[in-house]
Amino acid sequence: MERIMVNELENHINKKVEIKGWVYRVRKLKNITFIILRDRTGLVQCVVENSCMDISGVKLESVVSIIGEVKESNNALNFFEILIEKFQVINGSIGELPIEINKDELEINLDTMLNNRVLSLRHAKVNSIFKIQNIIVRGFRQLLINEGFTEIFTPKIVAEGTEGGTDMFQVKYFENIAYLAQSPQFYKQMMVGAGFERVFEVAHVYRAEQHNTTRHLNEYISMDLEMGFIKDEEDIMEMEERLLKFILNKVEEEGKIYLETLNADMPKIEDKIPKIKFSEALKILEKEYNKTDLDGDLDPEGEKLICRYAKEKLGCDFIFLTHYPRRKRPMYTMPYGEEETRSFDLLFRGVEITTGGQRIHDYNMLIKNIEYKGLVPENYENYTSLFKHGMPIHGGLAIGLERITAQLLSLENVRESSLFPRDRTRLVP
Amino acid sequence: MERIMVNELENHINKKVEIKGWVYRVRKLKNITFIILRDRTGLVQCVVENSCMDISGVKLESVVSIIGEVKESNNALNFFEILIEKFQVINGSIGELPIEINKDELEINLDTMLNNRVLSLRHAKVNSIFKIQNIIVRGFRQLLINEGFTEIFTPKIVAEGTEGGTDMFQVKYFENIAYLAQSPQFYKQMMVGAGFERVFEVAHVYRAEQHNTTRHLNEYISMDLEMGFIKDEEDIMEMEERLLKFILNKVEEEGKIYLETLNADMPKIEDKIPKIKFSEALKILEKEYNKTDLDGDLDPEGEKLICRYAKEKLGCDFIFLTHYPRRKRPMYTMPYGEEETRSFDLLFRGVEITTGGQRIHDYNMLIKNIEYKGLVPENYENYTSLFKHGMPIHGGLAIGLERITAQLLSLENVRESSLFPRDRTRLVP
Numbered sequence: 001m002e003r004i005m006v007n008e009l010e011n012h013i014n015k016k017v018e019i020k021g022w023v024y025r026v027r028k029l030k031n032i033t034f035i036i037l038r039d040r041t042g043l044v045q046c047v048v049e050n051s052c053m054d055i056s057g058v059k060l061e062s063v064v065s066i067i068g069e070v071k072e073s074n075n076a077l078n079f080f081e082i083l084i085e086k087f088q089v090i091n092g093s094i095g096e097l098p099i100e101i102n103k104d105e106l107e108i109n110l111d112t113m114l115n116n117r118v119l120s121l122r123h124a125k126v127n128s129i130f131k132i133q134n135i136i137v138r139g140f141r142q143l144l145i146n147e148g149f150t151e152i153f154t155p156k157i158v159a160e161g162t163e164g165g166t167d168m169f170q171v172k173y174f175e176n177i178a179y180l181a182q183s184p185q186f187y188k189q190m191m192v193g194a195g196f197e198r199v200f201e202v203a204h205v206y207r208a209e210q211h212n213t214t215r216h217l218n219e220y221i222s223m224d225l226e227m228g229f230i231k232d233e234e235d236i237m238e239m240e241e242r243l244l245k246f247i248l249n250k251v252e253e254e255g256k257i258y259l260e261t262l263n264a265d266m267p268k269i270e271d272k273i274p275k276i277k278f279s280e281a282l283k284i285l286e287k288e289y290n291k292t293d294l295d296g297d298l299d300p301e302g303e304k305l306i307c308r309y310a311k312e313k314l315g316c317d318f319i320f321l322t323h324y325p326r327r328k329r330p331m332y333t334m335p336y337g338e339e340e341t342r343s344f345d346l347l348f349r350g351v352e353i354t355t356g357g358q359r360i361h362d363y364n365m366l367i368k369n370i371e372y373k374g375l376v377p378e379n380y381e382n383y384t385s386l387f388k389h390g391m392p393i394h395g396g397l398a399i400g401l402e403r404i405t406a407q408l409l410s411l412e413n414v415r416e417s418s419l420f421p422r423d424r425t426r427l428v429p
Numbered sequence: 430m431e432r433i434m435v436n437e438l439e440n441h442i443n444k445k446v447e448i449k450g451w452v453y454r455v456r457k458l459k460n461i462t463f464i465i466l467r468d469r470t471g472l473v474q475c476v477v478e479n480s481c482m483d484i485s486g487v488k489l490e491s492v493v494s495i496i497g498e499v500k501e502s503n504n505a506l507n508f509f510e511i512l513i514e515k516f517q518v519i520n521g522s523i524g525e526l527p528i529e530i531n532k533d534e535l536e537i538n539l540d541t542m543l544n545n546r547v548l549s550l551r552h553a554k555v556n557s558i559f560k561i562q563n564i565i566v567r568g569f570r571q572l573l574i575n576e577g578f579t580e581i582f583t584p585k586i587v588a589e590g591t592e593g594g595t596d597m598f599q600v601k602y603f604e605n606i607a608y609l610a611q612s613p614q615f616y617k618q619m620m621v622g623a624g625f626e627r628v629f630e631v632a633h634v635y636r637a638e639q640h641n642t643t644r645h646l647n648e649y650i651s652m653d654l655e656m657g658f659i660k661d662e663e664d665i666m667e668m669e670e671r672l673l674k675f676i677l678n679k680v681e682e683e684g685k686i687y688l689e690t691l692n693a694d695m696p697k698i699e700d701k702i703p704k705i706k707f708s709e710a711l712k713i714l715e716k717e718y719n720k721t722d723l724d725g726d727l728d729p730e731g732e733k734l735i736c737r738y739a740k741e742k743l744g745c746d747f748i749f750l751t752h753y754p755r756r757k758r759p760m761y762t763m764p765y766g767e768e769e770t771r772s773f774d775l776l777f778r779g780v781e782i783t784t785g786g787q788r789i790h791d792y793n794m795l796i797k798n799i800e801y802k803g804l805v806p807e808n809y810e811n812y813t814s815l816f817k818h819g820m821p822i823h824g825g826l827a828i829g830l831e832r833i834t835a836q837l838l839s840l841e842n843v844r845e846s847s848l849f850p851r852d853r854t855r856l857v858p
Contacts, residue, residue: 003658005577022819038624061818061819063820091790091791092819093817094817097818117619118622121623122624127623127625130579130581130625131579134579138574148469150560151563153633153650153830153848154848157648157851159856159857169600169601171600171601172601173856174637174853178856187848190546190858191550191848193547194547194556195451195467195550195551197469198469204585210603218586219585361520382857389490389522389548390452390522392449392492392519392520393519419581419582419583419616419620422584427586427587427588427607429811
């Protein structure tokens with residue numbers, strides 16, 4: 001017999017089917033036993049008379065096959081159930097389950113959830129996070145491919161960092177020392193210059209940051225894009241706006257069931273995402289929230305407050321902060337006047353989810369800016385040589401996949417939106 | 430004015446347009462000068478009278494903007510050309526070009542090509558390789574999504590290897606030693622067990638192999654899939670067959686222009702990919718090709734010969750070798766009898782592009798097999814604990830993206846199908 005998935009059973013009423021999956025719940029009454037089976041598409045109630053067979057001893061989360069007839073019935077899950085004729089354990093569960101996963105809420109702390117990742121991922125509320133994450137990634141790729149972008153795969157083992165080796169993980173590369181890439185920045189710029197003009201990459205990036213916060217991962221997925229022949233950084237922000245609208249629509253259309261499971265509150269971008277200059281944001285924080293401890297920088301509380309301002313005063317869950325100070329931005333960032341740059345952050349519900357902007361395309365300006373940042377141009381020759389032979393005006397951005405997922409679903413910790421997070425202390429599972 | 434792409438110009442005959450791109454060729458005659466401009470969509474001839482302006486001094490590969498009228502004309506590239514009215518250098522090329530890229534063939538050796546990657550990628554024959562690679566990846570994802578697979582992102586920094594730490598790159602992870610993942614094997618199995626049932630990942634993997642061959646990269650892209658609730662390894666081979674047919678069709682449909690540029694000879698899978706047992710293949714090599722130096726293993730020459738056999742005797746560019754010996758396969762491989770396994774390789778035009786098979790799903794069998802391989806089960810507890818709580822019968826495979834691209838396009842060296850390859854000695858660009 002061919003296996004039927006749970007979400008197809010409604011087309012098999014009064015027919016005999018085989019289903020396979022995990023034993024989610026067992027309940028033995030005086031005369032009958034109920035088993036709820038879970039496969040990747042849902043849950044279904046199965047029932048058998050105890051006089052026919054006693055299956056109540058099957059362990060929760062065992063993998064089983066059930067053959068039986070689909071009959072109309074009134075139960076909490078469906079308008080049908082399965083009358084069990086044959087019941088077979090394919091791979092039985094051994095010993096005690098370390099966590100309980102057959103309740104509506106998974107009542108365990110984050111560490112326990114991550115230590116028992118395979119089991120916790122079986123819970124609908126956890127599973128749904130990654131189904132939504134999938135739609136986000138697919139939306140990102142789909143819009144960009146429609147707009148003439150080419151997907152690229154660039155090396156993660158690199159000889160040098162974009163910022164001179166700080167916060168990078170060292171790799172022993174045969175007799176050399178190499179590093180894990182903090183971002184595909186240099187490579188995506190190279191690919192613009194290599195004539196592809198518009199490129200994107202969805203891949204792992206690495207930050208050897210010492211701090212353990214609810215917003216940081218040491219390994220995460222960066223959704224990067226870079227595009228040539230732009231006017232300036234406004235084109236990049238416009239692209240991100242279009243991208244976010246497309247992704248949010250796709251999540252609403254294809255992720256309905258998962259959004260409901262998670263009780264997620266979807267943001268809307270009615271028209272434009274508001275933009276405020278970085279320097280202006282600092283003034284607003286001082287004036288509106290009496291926040292005077294910033295010293296020219298935005299701390300996590302500042303990010304939260306400026307998002308509150310965007311929501312309450314400007315009616316949007318997103319806000320672009322533009323014209324970041326030159327001293328805070330890497331050497332490849334296009335300056336704007338003496339003190340500022342053509343770069344921006346996008347904040348969403350209190351957290352930065354994107355950094356982007358226009359890059360320097362002129363060779364001499366780049367060399368000067370590397371020196372301005374106190375770095376040595378000779379160390380970057382593999383990169384700077386690119387700018388000698390026809391680099392278009394260009395810019396780009398990166399969206400942290402786990403962060404946008406976490407903010408969209410109002411998760412408390414970004415680790416919840418990473419399947420197997422790596423942080424300051426966690427290397428397993 | 431809005432930029433028009435070269436491949437859209439035919440819709441703008443007798444209209445004034447702006448185009449932007451790179452100066453591919455310049456030819457100054459007595460009265461007129463021709464410039465061929467290249468953008469990401471193609472080449473177009475532009476012309477101006479020398480009495481109007483002298484633009485012949487522009488350096489090759491400079492980024493320029495040209496405004497002018499699209500006029501019908503008879504030239505080697507198109508049935509139209511552009512009469513230049515305004516010519517502006519956006520970012521001029523500086524100094525000598527290190528390689529010549531405006532000829533039909535890029536006549537440089539591999540090292541020079543890779544050392545000047547940004548320039549060599551501008552050549553149509555090099556560019557086309559990665560356009561085809563893109564179609565392969567999209568085909569892989571598209572078919573699997575249609576078949577109910579979920580895309581996953583799993584960690585590349587891992588605490589332990591699938592084979593006990595051989596051939597792995599070491600990472601300094603704060604106060605610990607970690608490794609770069611050789612494959613997502615353990616994680617994709619975990620995700621099957623986590624209730625996703627069918628998962629795939631397209632991501633970087635790492636092999637710290639000492640040898641420098643035309644077939645090996647130390648960092649490459651692995652297209653992995655893993656699926657639960659299978660009958661046995663036959664289901665996995667059938668999935669790969671379906672996948673390859675789908676990908677090849679897609680490449681032919683969407684990659685026509687790139688295939689022509691590369692003069693590529695597309696393989697056909699008429700019906701089924703032939704299957705031969707590994708042990709049988711050794712006998713064929715001895716009998717047909719008098720190859721007696723194999724000692725129970727397949728060397729590169731043996732792989733070439735068995736592919737020649739498949740092509741000449743069985744009429745297929747692909748061949749599955751099945752039932753690999755147990756001593757040659759990792760501990761998670763499902764045994765078949767005492768000596769063999771339910772695992773296979775797929776060879777394509779002389780090179781292995783896939784390893785796959787059924788995995789062990791039974792906890793006790795797995796522990797015994799880990800011991801059989803001379804490894805210590807306690808070292809794998811994060812992995813083996815998975816098998817205690819309901820692991821379905823499952824299997825999977827991995828396709829090397831650069832390898833399948835290289836074999837499909839008959840490239841001599843797998844480095845040609847990696848944008849920025851990493852090998853025994855190459856860490857830049």
